[in-house]
Amino acid sequence: MNANKFKKPILWSYYLSSCSWRVRIALNLKKIDYEYKAVDLLKKMGGDQFSEGFSRLNPKQEVPVLFIDNQYLTQSIPIIEYLDETRKDGFRILPEDPVKRAKSRIIAEIINSGVQPYQNANVIKRINNESKEMRIKWLDFYLNKGLNSVEEALKETKGKYCVGNKISIADLCLVPQVYSAKRYKIDLAKYPLINSINLELENLPEFVKANPENQPDALK
């Protein structure tokens, strides 16, 4: 057996990154102890993610990156799938039933590929350079489109959490997305299911511990 299997995992993260946040929740649910390495995406001189060292870890110059089992893994959804597949003891993040698995992945992907790409720092900077008006319309359109799709999906799948009464990958994506929507002043009153599930989730210890304000690089 490879000795590296027992090296402590390392997570390169930025406290406000919603994709890093999803992985922080997953690591907490799985009770995996890890070292936190902060990558300051917004540093005045251009951001740590553009440094030569970090670009070697992830040429896409984005967080999260997780070092685990002697592998450097990127992309939050594949990381969560990997953790769930390789650590079958304890909490399972993907539902066992294939249809529920699909429905939880669908909600996760509506957020991951349908909302997050339109609200990340790089995109917002680019749009804002064009005009502030465009930025406002852009965020209003894409966040509401995604949140509306999640709300519709939840009508079929919801229990206490996104898919029934057990936490799944959908919930790991929902909480950071709601936080982003609030930062961008989206009216969440239109999404009662999202709101009520988010309230259930946000005070669970694994979610509290993963919250941006509880990360070492949070601005105090």
Added chain:
Amino acid sequence: MNANKFKKPILWSYYLSSCSWRVRIALNLKKIDYEYKAVDLLKKMGGDQFSEGFSRLNPKQEVPVLFIDNQYLTQSIPIIEYLDETRKDGFRILPEDPVKRAKSRIIAEIINSGVQPYQNANVIKRINNESKEMRIKWLDFYLNKGLNSVEEALKETKGKYCVGNKISIADLCLVPQVYSAKRYKIDLAKYPLINSINLELENLPEFVKANPENQPDALK
């Protein structure tokens, strides 16, 4: 057992949609016979995806939608995962080894959440409304950023295909992405690994059959 399990699957698709294309390849690899329902995303009067009937199927008003096992499933990556998990006989689209599974999902996600959201028809229309110059810079930036990340990932994972010598979910995303990049006149000479793997893939019968030009709604 549910009689619906034996109803013929239906795929709502648009011939040029790269996400529909991924699912078409998956259905072919799995040898699943299906009914093709064309959704004309670019119709002059606003697009079939905005119709009331289709919006009920997918409130996000996007293709693909797959009806299978009495479920309506959206989002290409979760659909492919579902097909692979529920049809374990025959071709497996996700590698068996957990690290290879992760690496194939990472390449798929670089394309799915890191490139496709920036090149779909809705976004390009929105950007083009701002200015043609912005559209050109936008596509150049996001497509090259994504393709460069895929090329870097392939240095570690490549064999004949994206991850070793067996077709995986990464390949299902690669071929439609290369096609889009060519349509947008991205210089692919910078990406020799992507190019050579794409050449291996594009003439395989399951890929040929899934090609836009071979769909019933292709413009003749």
